[in-house]
Amino acid sequence: PTCAAPTGTITVTAPTGAGLAYSIDGVNFQSSTTFANLAPGSYTVTTQSAAGCNSTSAPVTITTAPGTPDVATTTATQPNCSGVTTGTITVTAPIGAGYSYSIDGTTFQASSTFANLAPGTYTVTTDNSGCQSVTSTIIIDPVPTVPAVAATTVTQPTCAVPTGTILITSPVGGGFTYSIDGTNFQAGTTFANLAGGAYIVTVRNAGGCTSATAIITIDNSPVPAVAQASITHPDCFNDVGRIDVNAPTGSGFSYSIDGVNFQNGTGFIDLVPGNYTITVKNINGCISTTSVTINPVPETPISASVTVGQPTCATGTGTLTITGPLGSEYTYTIDGINWQPGTVFNNVLPGTYDVAVQSNGGCKSETTEVVLVPPVSDIVITGAQGCEGWNFESSYMLNASVSGANASTDSFVWTNAAGETVGNGTTFNATEYARLNAFSPSEYPLELTLTVTTPGGCMADYTFEVDGTFCDIPRGISPNNDGMNDNFDISGMNAGKVSIFNRYGQEVYSKARYTNEWKGQGDNGDELPTGTYFYVIEHAGSNKTGWVYVNREQ
Template sequence: MISKNTLRKAFFLIILCLLLTQNSYSQCFEIESILVDACDGDTNTEGLNEMVRFKVGPVAINTSNMSVDWPSNNWGGLIQNAGTASKVASLNAAIVAAGGCGQVLQPTGGVLPANATVVLVTSYNFDTAANSFGALTSNIYILFQNSNTITGHFGNFGTSATRTLKINFGSCSDTVTYNRSLLTDQSGQNVASDGATVVFTPAGVATYINNGCVAPVQTFTVDAGTVTGSICAGNSINLSGTAVGQQSVTWSATSGTFSSPNSLSTTFTPSSASAGTTITITLTATNSCGSQISDTVNITVTNAITPNFNITPLNICTGSSVPTLSTTSPNGITGTWSPSAISNTASGTYTFTPNSGQCATSVSLNVTVGNSIVPNFDVTPLNICSGSSVPTLSTTSPNGITGIWSPSAISNTNSGTYTFTPNAGQCATSVSLNVTIGNSTVPNFDVTPLNICTGSSVPTLSTTSPNGITGIWSPSAISNTNSGTYTFTPNAGQCATSVSLNVAVGNSIVPNFDVTPINICSGSSVPTLSTTSPNGITGIWSPSSISNTNSGTYTFTPNAGQCATSVSLNVTVGSISALISEECTNKALLLNVSPLSNSYNPNDVDYIWKNANGTEVGNSENFNATEYVSGISNPTFPMTFTVTVLGDCETTAEYTINGISCNIPKGISPNGDGKNDEFDLTGLNVNEITIFNRYGTKVFSHKNYTKEWRGQADNGNELPDGTYFYVIHRDGIEATTGWVQINRQRN
């Protein structure tokens, strides 16, 4: 007797086997689509161009045991040779030309990788020109049947009948079935048409499509849709495009805006400036390879009519009657107002919206409902002098309120209040003007005539008199060059009279000191400043005496009562110094002097060079020390020279040289024979030298160097013969690098 536990185990194994059988189907491969009605032009060679697409599961499969049960014809096996490679190359070239970045591949060793997309073509004589793979964005594998059968392997459109395709890979297979009566053309009609394709779900459910003469792979297409009629300027239109194989889309136009420029569905609003024109709208699709394709539609934009209502803003009194809002404008535009009727209790905006189909714009009317309007006369109280002219009282305010004044005219003899009463029906209030009549006041300025010297200081004209009258002077300030009359006019409303001041201006005497600018050298004697000019003007100088150390300006101010002007003398105190530097030019040591001065042109100087004995040896800014030393028998160093620079001022500088060598030796022979024993850089003003061996290791360094290196290391040990490298540092010159060789030449 079989136990219940044994039965449970047997049942579990049966269920597990069923599950594994089901998984082996879905995990091995799945047929995804069939190009049933292949494109063959007029050659009737459809059997060469039919295609099946399938998807490999998570484990690679080998085509060595592949077989196909076609609805028609026999399985011819697979072929892969130079001919199929040529077909693949042609397909890949067309993919690149279409903007794709994917490739069509043939399997290596018959192995289809895991998760690969595969297209099986019914013949190696496949027509690549008639069946585009388009802008392919990912790699797919292609298999060619070893067949040249031109009759179709599938049943094209016809009466209702099912056709079955089965593909085997030994241990697994997949079967799909379609109904030939459901095949469609590109518009979706059930008729015979090239490009008829069947797409299958993993469960084998068929969908019938037609993308034209393309391989059963994802296409790259874009369609901007259709637009009928025209659009009114300022209105919007909905656009709906389609795209396949895109990564992104973008709408663009010659003018106007899009609500969602990167979505297939969007709303387009043309600009008001585009009225009366045709706008081209473009939908551009970009695939994952970065390639772009576009499609366009044209939209005609018409001018919008403005309803010609009178929309001048209204001001009405609370509770008064209001106009009726007509639903038809004088130029015939019909529509509705919102709100539909004007309120006489609350202010608001009333908007007219044209009925649809009229290509007209909306207009608005602003209505202000308020209490009584105040006539905006200037009712600032008036102060008028007795007997003077008075303003006229207008019977219409600036804001359009009409009425009467009481009294009707202003008196220039009696003070009073004048009241304006608006005419009936204007929703306006009364206003009043106060007028005060008074006697004239004389501003009590001191207007005694003035006599002043030309160029001398003048009094300021105050705009307020001692008795408090404010106003303006004309001219506003007293001139110290021209005589004239200055009149004070009181500001309005003070009931005051004008007064005048006469000013006479005379010529000033110029003290005739010699004020030609003076240049003196620092520390030299200076002239004395006289307090009386040759033409008799007395006064004081500030500063009172000339300094021989600092430049400055000295101003003479005449004593009071002479009607004379000030004069100034500019004194420049200069100094000179000299900077001597050396340089090597054409293997000659030159001493160069640079004069530094703050009082003269540095180029307008003389130079005198002398040796240590005081003998003149040169007269230019450059002294050739090499040439000088070369003319001396047994010269000794150090050697000192002085240079005197003569300009507006004079200075002398001194310079000592330790040699005249301007060449850096390429080698030394420190063998004690007294010839070329040292690395002699005398006269080059070397701050520091560092010497390295050929391995880059520092072996010797010395500051303020002249000729201390004789082939020894820093520790005094003798260095081996060979090539060494140096770095020389000098003031104002970039570091010099090079090589020097030690060759002791011992016998």
């Protein structure tokens, strides 16, 4: 089948001849070798001889009639301003094997592109196995024309108007746009506020064709550049300021800060605080202006008020706190080098410091001298020890005299040689301590220390050495070297001199600054016999006397 004939035909080409018949359904036979007007489908041709013998062909397929192709989709490339005077039509769909194309309905080609087309109207016919579709009209435009080069009027900068203007006088009208940088186009014909420099005006028409002028020069502005100046403000040592013009400079320029009086020099000195307008005038008489300010004279702060926290024995450092002047505009120092916004200086070592205040303007106050004193303990402890009173069986007491301490706030602690706390206060009963701990004579002397500590950590101590705690005068001794009652021990009595007499009143022994040296011997070192002896103990200007029995048999 074709687009023109939608049915197919099967023609038997062999075997042919008299006596043969043909069928495509196996039932109805004919002598003709042609089967026409066949619908699409599969057929088997049966050939039958005169004798009734049959043979069958392989299946024969009648295909479906081809459909009409889709109308072509096309793109057109138009003639342009760059010398391409013809156009192109390109078919983008449908494309592929079996398709052919024509722009005159007669001449077909497999290529989907038609180039070098003169301006005019065209239609594209797409053919597929004889079936065809036709596009609507496609127009190739006439070759575009280049616009005329712009005619312009140029207005140069003046003192009053420091920029230039380019005005396009032709070509003008709808469809034209203009540019002075070749990139940005506008419909307006005026380019104003132009700085000095070279410009080229480009004209573009509706067809996209452009023309460009020769270089058009806008003169540099006759107005001098605005002054660039260095400002010196009043400071703590100078109450006037200064203005120095850094640019523009050179011959032909003059300068003013009041708009009336001009000078060739670039410096203006001894200026009081306030607002000024710097005017620059060039040789053409053109001027430029800019405003500057001379700051007020900065304030000098008052001297610092300081609260001093003195070092303590616990920390060793103190604290300085600024109590005035205060504010975010101030910084502070205690060494003249390192400044801080904070008003507290912690961990300050003992010494003399000069505290100063500085304002934002850099003005510094007179210094305030403060002294941090090293922490020293004022506590002084002196000790006295001995038996209470001058009586038998009194206690051996340790008495501390403490100056520079506060009994209501300071601690008074007694410790033994092992560092154990054994008492409080300024007195200590060594006899009671010895009794409770059952010390033997071999454990003497005892060391007992009183430590006084302030809340600030300052401390002082005093150590007592106790040779004995016996405050009763022995009534007898047994000097047999058994370690018990061998000596006449009055070490706790703070005796001066001890003298021993026999029953006949004869002095047999004496010892100054006596403690416990007599064990029944005479001055010559010989042992005295068992018996009763008379003693005289000198103590603080008074004497104590009595009898002591010496027993060598126990």
